[in-house]
Amino acid sequence: MDIETLTRRYSLGYRHHLFETVLAVHADCFEWMEMAPEASIHAIVTDPPYGVKEYDVDQLEKREAGNGGVWRIPPSFDGHTRSPLPRFTALDEGDIDRLKEFFLKWAELALRILRPGGHVFLASNAILSQPVFAAVVEAGFEFRGEIIRLVRTLRGGNRPKNAESEFPHVCSLARGCYEPWGVFRKPFMGTVAECLRRYQTGGLGRLPDGTPFCDVIQSERTPKRERDISSHPSLKPQSLMRQLVYASLPLGKGVILDPFMGSGSTLAAAQAMGLFAVGIERMEGYFEESKSAIPALAKLEVTLEHWDLPTGAGVKGVQGRLPMELSGE
Numbered sequence: 633m634d635i636e637t638l639t640r641r642y643s644l645g646y647r648h649h650l651f652e653t654v655l656a657v658h659a660d661c662f663e664w665m666e667m668a669p670e671a672s673i674h675a676i677v678t679d680p681p682y683g684v685k686e687y688d689v690d691q692l693e694k695r696e697a698g699n700g701g702v703w704r705i706p707p708s709f710d711g712h713t714r715s716p717l718p719r720f721t722a723l724d725e726g727d728i729d730r731l732k733e734f735f736l737k738w739a740e741l742a743l744r745i746l747r748p749g750g751h752v753f754l755a756s757n758a759i760l761s762q763p764v765f766a767a768v769v770e771a772g773f774e775f776r777g778e779i780i781r782l783v784r785t786l787r788g789g790n791r792p793k794n795a796e797s798e799f800p801h802v803c804s805l806a807r808g809c810y811e812p813w814g815v816f817r818k819p820f821m822g823t824v825a826e827c828l829r830r831y832q833t834g835g836l837g838r839l840p841d842g843t844p845f846c847d848v849i850q851s852e853r854t855p856k857r858e859r860d861i862s863s864h865p866s867l868k869p870q871s872l873m874r875q876l877v878y879a880s881l882p883l884g885k886g887v888i889l890d891p892f893m894g895s896g897s898t899l900a901a902a903q904a905m906g907l908f909a910v911g912i913e914r915m916e917g918y919f920e921e922s923k924s925a926i927p928a929l930a931k932l933e934v935t936l937e938h939w940d941l942p943t944g945a946g947v948k949g950v951q952g953r954l955p956m957e958l959s960g961e
């Protein structure tokens with residue numbers, strides 16, 4: 633694999649830009665996934681639109697105007713004004729049904745383009761993970777558990793509305809302190825070892841020092857220096873994304889896809905780790921922003937606990953994983 637092959641295979645006639653090891657494409661991912669080469673992608677790492685509608689143009693206009701929709705300003709409890717967050721409890725039953733249909737269709741397309749044994753890491757939230765994960769399994773994926781990203785989300789923890797002083801010791805919903813990422817795998821025949829040999833998929837990468845990848849990650853909210861690079865409301869931190877992209881390719885070989893790329897935090901993480909990736913974004917503004925955000929985020933030095941190599945320096949030369957240029961991909 634090289635960046636020219638990646639571009640030839642995955643730009644599919646859409647507007648795109650490329651960096652050292654990653655390709656960003658301006659397209660609707662449903663359309664793109666219908667055309668992308670079958671069984672060619674090794675892993676999907678993505679943070680999808682969760683109310684599905686929060687990235688629709690009308691909802692983004694409401695967010696801009698500070699006026700209703702699914703975007704709400706979280707309560708200011710420490711004197712700081714917060715940025716609007718999508719409020720998923722505002723979804724009704726019809727919205728949940730549409731959400732299930734959306735993820736069922738999406739997962740069917742994902743199943744087609746993934747290699748057997750390929751993993752999907754799907755960002756979610758505590759409220760919606762149940763119907764969404766069920767839809768992904770219905771499409772034909774194996775459910776392989778969840779990665780729990782420990783992070784204060786600012787959701788929940790409120791006293792009952794309009795009765796705060798009557799029930800001072802009650803909260804209507806637990807304060808969100810984690811973000812669940814669904815882990816799925818495309819079914820394959822034979823053993824994991826056979827799958828690794830044939831498709832370079834089937835397992836997860838261990839940490840550079842050989843310890844297993846763990847499903848609880850002590851994380852952080854996206855730091856200001858990263859938010860200063862990208863204005864995307866759902867920008868994920870590099871400290872998390874670099875661990876996820878690394879684990880998603882067990883042999884460090886192959887192509888990662890982020891079909892809901894936003895301004896490119898997954899692609900930036902892949903580039904920082906020396907991995908190949910393709911990102912798809914349908915909003916013109918976020919696609920344009922990714923041009924400057926991807927290289928700037930990829931350049932940041934990020935310290936990861938328990939990783940005995942300087943990240944940002946890439947994974948080249950790490951024991952047990954071949955440097956990309958020697959892998960014959």
Ligand SMILES: C[S@@+](CC[C@H](N)C(=O)[O-])C[C@H]1O[C@@H](n2cnc3c(N)ncnc32)[C@H](O)[C@@H]1O
Pocket residue numbers: 659660661662679680681682687864866867868891892893894895896897898912913914915918
């Ligand atoms: C939750 S955000 C992901 C943000 C990303 N994690 C980042 O760090 O920038 C989801 C993104 O998916 C995009 N999106 C929604 N539907 C899409 C579709 N059908 N095809 C491609 N992108 C889509 C939205 O415009 C939004 O930028």
